[in-house]
Amino acid sequence: MKKIYLGIDVGSVSTNLIAFASPEEMLASVYLRTYGQPIQAIQEGLKQIVTLLGKAEVAGVGVTGSGRALAAVMTGADVVKNEITAHAVAASFVVPDVQTVVEIGGQDSKLIILRQGVVTDFAMNTVCAAGTGSFLDQQAARIGISIEEFGPQALKAKNPVRIAGRCAVFAESDMIHKQQQGHSLEDILAGLCEALVRNYLNNVGKGKEILAPVVFQGGVAANAGMCQAFNRALNIEVIVPKQYNVMGAFGAALLAREAKLESSSFRGFELIDRHFSSNGFDCQGCANRCEVVEFREGERVLARWGDRCGKWSNAVAV
Amino acid sequence: MKNKKLRLGLPRALFYYYYAPWWETFWQALGVEVVVSPPTNKEIMDLGVSLAVAEACLPVKIYYGHTAWLAGQVDVLFVPRLVSVEKKSFICPKLMGLPDMLRAAVKPCPPIIDTVINCVRQPQEGLAAAVEDMAGRVGFRGREVQSAREAAQERYLCWLERQQMGRANGATDLTSASAAGAAVSETGKPGLIDSAPAQAGSLKVGLVGHAYLIHDRFLSMDIPAKVKKMGGEITLPENLPPDQIALACRQLPKRLFWTLGQKIMGSVLSLIEQDSIAGIIHLTAFGCGPDSLVGDLAERYARRRGTPFLLLTIDEHTGEAGVNTRLEAFMDMLPRRYSA
Secondary structure, three states: OOEEEEEEEEOOOEEEEEEEEEOOEEEEEEEEEOOOOHHHHHHHHHHHHHHHHOOOEEEEEEEEOOOHHHHHHHHOOOEEOOHHHHHHHHHHHHOOOOOEEEEEOOOOEEEEEEEOOEEEEEEEOOOOOOOOHHHHHHHHHHHOOOHHHHHHHHHOOOOOOOOOOOOHHHHHHHHHHHHHHOOOHHHHHHHHHHHHHHHHHHHOOOOOOOOOOEEEEOHHHHOHHHHHHHHHHHOOOOEOOOOHHHHHHHHHHHHHHHOOOOOOOOOOHHHHOOOEEEEEEEOOOOOOOOEEEEEEEOOEEEEEEOOOOOOOHHHOOO | OOOOOOEEEEOOOOOHHHHHHHHHHHHHHOOOEEEEOOOOOHHHHHHHHHHOOOOOOHHHHHHHHHHHHHHOOOOEEEOOEEEEOEOOEEOOHHHHOHHHHHHHHOOOOOOEEOOEEEOOOOHHHHHHHHHHHHHHOOOOOOHHHHHHHHHHHHHHHHHHHHHHOOOOOOOOOHHHHHHOOOOOOOOOOOOOOOOOOOOOOOEEEEEEOOHHHHOOOOOOOOHHHHHHHOOEEEEOHHHOOHHHHHHHHOOOOOOOOEHHHHHHHHHHHHHOOOOOEEEEEEEEEOOOHHHHHHHHHHHHHHHHHOOOEEEEEEOOOOOHHHHHHHHHHHHHHHHHHHHO
């Protein structure tokens, strides 16, 4: 039986899992929509891994993404890391001399600056998710084309129109306006890509030194229109890794492998069939009224979080 | 009308975190009962957000909440109108307008002592006039005001000195005070964050921002404690000697307009000169006008010097997950970069 490393990235829009025995050879990769239900997404992901690989022996599990706390408790992860580190590790594995990582996901966009293999600076989008995948999704749906067609369509543009990319709401009204004026769909889609790239570079990339090689990853990297817009704006040919949409999970698995564990604390593939649930309540202990989340397996409380004082989270012995 | 039982409300927000020892000592020396609102909690925040104008920054909204919390239980509120606390520099206009904004929003509103404090031209005279006015509003005059002022000044200077040494929090603990629902601060210490003594192997990080953000554990989501848990040893603007901050500001081509902005800018400029500082975190409130300029300026100077700089913007909607990710990634990056 093969010894595999698992990487799990529970993001806002997608939940990704990967498995490898050695990082050069990815054995399985799963990309799922989270649909706001991370527990189900993780179980479904693991189920697909089992379908692809059989019940392999797990040597280590790394988790990342905004749902990493939940994923860690649920699976018994060995390494829990933030997305910046995970993405940087993955990108430097694929392109060892990478100096810039552009990552655009569902609700987050990140820019990571590396020099000599070390993260020296990073930035994430601030309070607004204007330039991220969710917006592209929504616009594709509004126009009535699938997100897969979005990129190829945008590439056909002859004369991209200028769209205000600062705010998703304004961009949308701008797009509708341009449509009404009779601009072609291709030109509008390409214009939208350019607007998003401009927004990204002005906000996230503000003042950062973007040097080649640039790796472009995250779900949005699938969009050829976005790649082309980046190439033009940066005057650098961006590299989209083969596993662009699971790089976070890949990085998490790499970190688990780097940890050189004696044995993994993975709780086993049996957890696919177990019943997990979570619910929240407002603690009445003081005026802070913390929103505490309780995570259960069956009846047993596995973990609690969200309290400021530790009254609930410390009360659980896992 | 020397009423020994006069209850004076002091909102635990904004300038409370800069002048609490002075104010509390002064009023107490005059025999006034000082009622301080509890540390910010969800109830106070919700109250503030519902009362305040939408475009105010979160700390101002919080101030509304503290005032509203106090309104029903005190005879008079102390909300001085701080125009300027030093020569040629000003306080943010949103903060100058507080007494008027509160009167319009908090109903019913007890009388407000809204003494103007303006030291922009003649600091000594400005301060003296302000002290006389605020005491006069509730009927105190002459010698007793003078001696209360001296006591307040002494406490204040002593507190500043301890802040600089990083020991200002003493035994006061904000969270325990809130758990007990204690409204009156007996010691008068605003329970500041302790910059722990150096530990071997810890990373020195500068944490800059307005004191009313950093020291309000609810607002700041206890970022100082988070940084410490991740192995950081923090230096705050209060820990630096004021003349060092002022001196550092002189390298700017033009004098900064805002007192608090100078504090942040000067702290950053003097921290980036220290080789032992591995990185700087700037905590700011969404919608803060002065910070949008000062923060950007500070970041540019830090970048020029090669010091990693993390900007964290806090708003009422801010989820802890996003802040944690950024902090974790920043603290992860520092040691690798520092040793490289």
